[in-house]
Amino acid sequence: MEHKIRVLLAKPGLDGHDRGIKVIAAAFRDAGMEVIYTGLRQTPQMIVDAAVQEDVDAIGLSVLSGAHMTLFPAVLEELKRQGAEDIMLFGGGIIPDDDKEELEKMGVDKMFTPGAPTEQAIAWLKQAVEQRRASEKS
Amino acid sequence: MRQRIYLTPRYGCINYESMRDDAADLLFGRCCHILGDYNETGELGMYDRKFLDKLAKRRQEWEKTASKLRERRSLPRFFTISGDDIEELFTPDMVPGATDEDYYLNEIGLPGEYPYTRGVHHTMYRGRLWTMRQFAGMGTPRQTNERFKMLLKEGGGGLSTAFDLPTLMGYDSDHPRSLGEVGKCGVAVDTLADMEIIFEDIDLSQVSTSMTINSPASMLLAMYLVVAEKRGIPFDQIRGTLQNDILKEYIAQKEFIYPPRPSVRMIVDLIEYCTREVPQWNTISVSGYHIREAGSTAVQELAFTLADGFHYVEACVERGLDVDSFAPRISYFFNAHSDFFEEIAKYRAARRIYARRMREKYGAKSPKSWLLRFHTQTAGCSLTAQQPENNIARVALQALSGVLGGTQSLHTNSMDETLALPSEKAVRIALRTQQIIAYETGVVNTVDPLGGSYFVEALTDKMERGAQKYFEEIDRRGGVIECIEEGYLQREIAKAAYRFQREIEQGERKIVGVSDFVMENEKVEIPVLRIDREVEQEQRDFVAKVKAGRDADAARQTLEKLRAVSRTETGNTFEAIMDCCRAYCTLGEMCDVLREEWGEYVEPPSAMVAS
Numbered sequence: 001m002e003h004k005i006r007v008l009l010a011k012p013g014l015d016g017h018d019r020g021i022k023v024i025a026a027a028f029r030d031a032g033m034e035v036i037y038t039g040l041r042q043t044p045q046m047i048v049d050a051a052v053q054e055d056v057d058a059i060g061l062s063v064l065s066g067a068h069m070t071l072f073p074a075v076l077e078e079l080k081r082q083g084a085e086d087i088m089l090f091g092g093g094i095i096p097d098d099d100k101e102e103l104e105k106m107g108v109d110k111m112f113t114p115g116a117p118t119e120q121a122i123a124w125l126k127q128a129v130e131q132r133r134a135s136e137k138s
Numbered sequence: 139m140r141q142r143i144y145l146t147p148r149y150g151c152i153n154y155e156s157m158r159d160d161a162a163d164l165l166f167g168r169c170c171h172i173l174g175d176y177n178e179t180g181e182l183g184m185y186d187r188k189f190l191d192k193l194a195k196r197r198q199e200w201e202k203t204a205s206k207l208r209e210r211r212s213l214p215r216f217f218t219i220s221g222d223d224i225e226e227l228f229t230p231d232m233v234p235g236a237t238d239e240d241y242y243l244n245e246i247g248l249p250g251e252y253p254y255t256r257g258v259h260h261t262m263y264r265g266r267l268w269t270m271r272q273f274a275g276m277g278t279p280r281q282t283n284e285r286f287k288m289l290l291k292e293g294g295g296g297l298s299t300a301f302d303l304p305t306l307m308g309y310d311s312d313h314p315r316s317l318g319e320v321g322k323c324g325v326a327v328d329t330l331a332d333m334e335i336i337f338e339d340i341d342l343s344q345v346s347t348s349m350t351i352n353s354p355a356s357m358l359l360a361m362y363l364v365v366a367e368k369r370g371i372p373f374d375q376i377r378g379t380l381q382n383d384i385l386k387e388y389i390a391q392k393e394f395i396y397p398p399r400p401s402v403r404m405i406v407d408l409i410e411y412c413t414r415e416v417p418q419w420n421t422i423s424v425s426g427y428h429i430r431e432a433g434s435t436a437v438q439e440l441a442f443t444l445a446d447g448f449h450y451v452e453a454c455v456e457r458g459l460d461v462d463s464f465a466p467r468i469s470y471f472f473n474a475h476s477d478f479f480e481e482i483a484k485y486r487a488a489r490r491i492y493a494r495r496m497r498e499k500y501g502a503k504s505p506k507s508w509l510l511r512f513h514t515q516t517a518g519c520s521l522t523a524q525q526p527e528n529n530i531a532r533v534a535l536q537a538l539s540g541v542l543g544g545t546q547s548l549h550t551n552s553m554d555e556t557l558a559l560p561s562e563k564a565v566r567i568a569l570r571t572q573q574i575i576a577y578e579t580g581v582v583n584t585v586d587p588l589g590g591s592y593f594v595e596a597l598t599d600k601m602e603r604g605a606q607k608y609f610e611e612i613d614r615r616g617g618v619i620e621c622i623e624e625g626y627l628q629r630e631i632a633k634a635a636y637r638f639q640r641e642i643e644q645g646e647r648k649i650v651g652v653s654d655f656v657m658e659n660e661k662v663e664i665p666v667l668r669i670d671r672e673v674e675q676e677q678r679d680f681v682a683k684v685k686a687g688r689d690a691d692a693a694r695q696t697l698e699k700l701r702a703v704s705r706t707e708t709g710n711t712f713e714a715i716m717d718c719c720r721a722y723c724t725l726g727e728m729c730d731v732l733r734e735e736w737g738e739y740v741e742p743p744s745a746m747v748a749s
Contacts, residue, residue, distance in 0.1 A: 013319060014315060017391070017392075018746075023433075023636050066322035118639060
């Protein structure tokens with residue numbers, strides 16, 4: 001049997017708005033994934049430590065405070081530092097279009113903007129993990 | 139410490155049904171009882187028997203046509219934004235409770251009179267319009283000072299300060315955890331010096347200032363008071379409102395520092411001080427806004443907010459304060475979401491529940507203690523990043539519900555808020571929206587124009603019953619703090635948020651411009667206001683300069699005094715904090731002392747799941 005997608009969801013920085021991430025957690029769970037939610041106010045190191053320890057396929061970050069241009073690169077940096085670049089990084093929140101493009105250029109695998117349906121995130125993650133696993137096998 | 143919660147895959151686990159439990163008892167069920175329940179004079183409450191017979195006949199005829207037409211439906215389901223099914227039609231015989239002869243006087247009554255369903259003032263907006271209070275604050279204290287002066291010039295009546303996340307969480311701008319957050323969603327305040335700049339050239343005896351701050355509320359109010367003190371303005375001329383509602387932070391917004399019990403103690407300390415020294419200050423704004431933004435239903439917003447408010451009242455009474463000495467300075471803050479009538483019913487029910495409880499349970503004798511005065515803000519979470527100009531229409535309708543619900547002050551959101559901090563133009567349009575409601579629509583001409591509407595009264599009663607159910611459940615679980623520690627309130631909200639999202643994705647609910655009426659290849663042409671990265675550095679340099687220039691011994695001594703007071707059961711932390719502010723202690727220094735003494739709160743895993 002295909003092994004399940006494991007995803008770590010985290011709230012970095014000081015932002016406490018957790019409505020979105022809890023909705024995403026429930027939607028991923030109902031789509032058959034294994035979801036680990038870290039809770040609030042995680043540092044990049046705490047997030048990457050947890051992701052490595054839990055052997056997840058991807059990390060999802062939610063930032064609504066405007067600090068995304070600091071926090072996403074910090075998590076990318078930490079993934080690199082721990083040699084865990086095989087873990088994908090995606091996210092959402094209040095992210096202006098220009099920043100979305102810039103973050104994706106920096107190496108964030110996917111940014112979702114306000115109003116994106118959970119189905120879109122589920123479909124993207126399933127496909128991305130499948131591709132990643134296929135390329136690892138070959 | 140890292141906390142984790144594992145969610146194992148489960149299907150169909152959301153219990154939708156429990157969300158709309160009392161929809162069924164809403165009307166048809168109860169009105170049957172009403173019709174069989176005549177009083178001695180042959181009259182039925184507000185209506186006589188002859189009239190009701192006539193009405194019943196007319197409805198039977200009407201029903202014949204309606205039942206044929208009912209096959210055709212313009213929408214698949216008729217339900218509120220909270221997920222409650224709504225009846226098709228309301229007639230006078232359908233208002234539950236109308237069997238009571240005194241229903242009108244007891245439940246609806248007259249404005250300015252107990253139980254205040256129709257409003258807290260006799261003449262409402264004919265006497266004075268609501269305060270148009272636009273929340274603002276960004277970047278440096280200097281930039282915020284400029285925005286404030288612009289709003290006062292444009293006719294805004296009150297100032298409302300937004301702080302950045304480090305300030306809200308009690309960290310200085312130069313703390314490692316503040317990296318990337320300084321000045322982003324509000325103004326950065328580290329010391330008294332920042333507060334002096336924010337209110338430069340603004341006469342503190344002439345404005346009313348609202349400060350949206352919770353965990354470190356005492357520190358920010360103390361700074362504001364010390365600014366007034368240094369300018370020689372007596373505290374009895376200082377007017378404004380502090381949010382200072384920590385319970386909803388644990389429930390919804392999550393900007394907490396300390397555990398609930400010492401946090402509530404700080405609030406009581408502040409209320410005790412202000413009751414004595416700053417009599418015109420509204421010490422606490424018990425907030426449902428954030429509970430709603432976190433995804434709650436209207437009934438949850440109503441019930442959890444009032445439960446929080448009652449907890450503060452009980453804590454102050456326990457301290458030995460006379461309820462009539464502090465209760466008149468407690469105010470409320472509600473959300474104005476998109477479901478027009480549900481919102482209006484929510485505000486009306488809130489006033490009635492509050493008045494009754496304050497009078498009957500807490501024995502308040504002054505009518506001022508019975509009044510639920512409230513601020514309203516339109517629902518940020520209802521705004522869309524797609525076709526953002528549509529948000530102007532959403533905000534206008536939401537604001538109108540706040541006005542028809544009898545609000546005392548109002549913030550209208552800016553159309554660009556889902557994209558970034560609001561631009562000056564967007565803020566101006568939002569303020570103009572309120573001015574159009576006030577001066578052009580005519581809704582201010584009559585007090586509570588919807589009072590007596592069969593639908594609105596029935597919905598108001600239903601809101602009250604829904605809240606009552608939650609009060610009972612909260613009591614059964616041991617009280618608000620126990621419910622927070624156990625994650626109950628947080629889970630109820632997360633369940634509602636997830637249900638809402640599923641309704642959209644399953645096509646039951648339409649969001650204009652997002653789920654339907656989408657513009658392909660939409661190019662958003664909203665100028666996005668950005669906070670320069672230099673703000674962070676500027677603020678870090680400034681706090682360093684202030685620290686270097688102050689009397690270091692005095693700062694240290696006042697901090698140690700605060701520590702000593704925090705260790706006592708009965709000492710007043712607020713007075714100690716005033717001294718710290720006078721000595722230019724930083725916000726982070728003050729908060730750290732209390733962190734060391736009281737510990738930091740970590741959310742229980744049971745609060746982190748959606749079902």
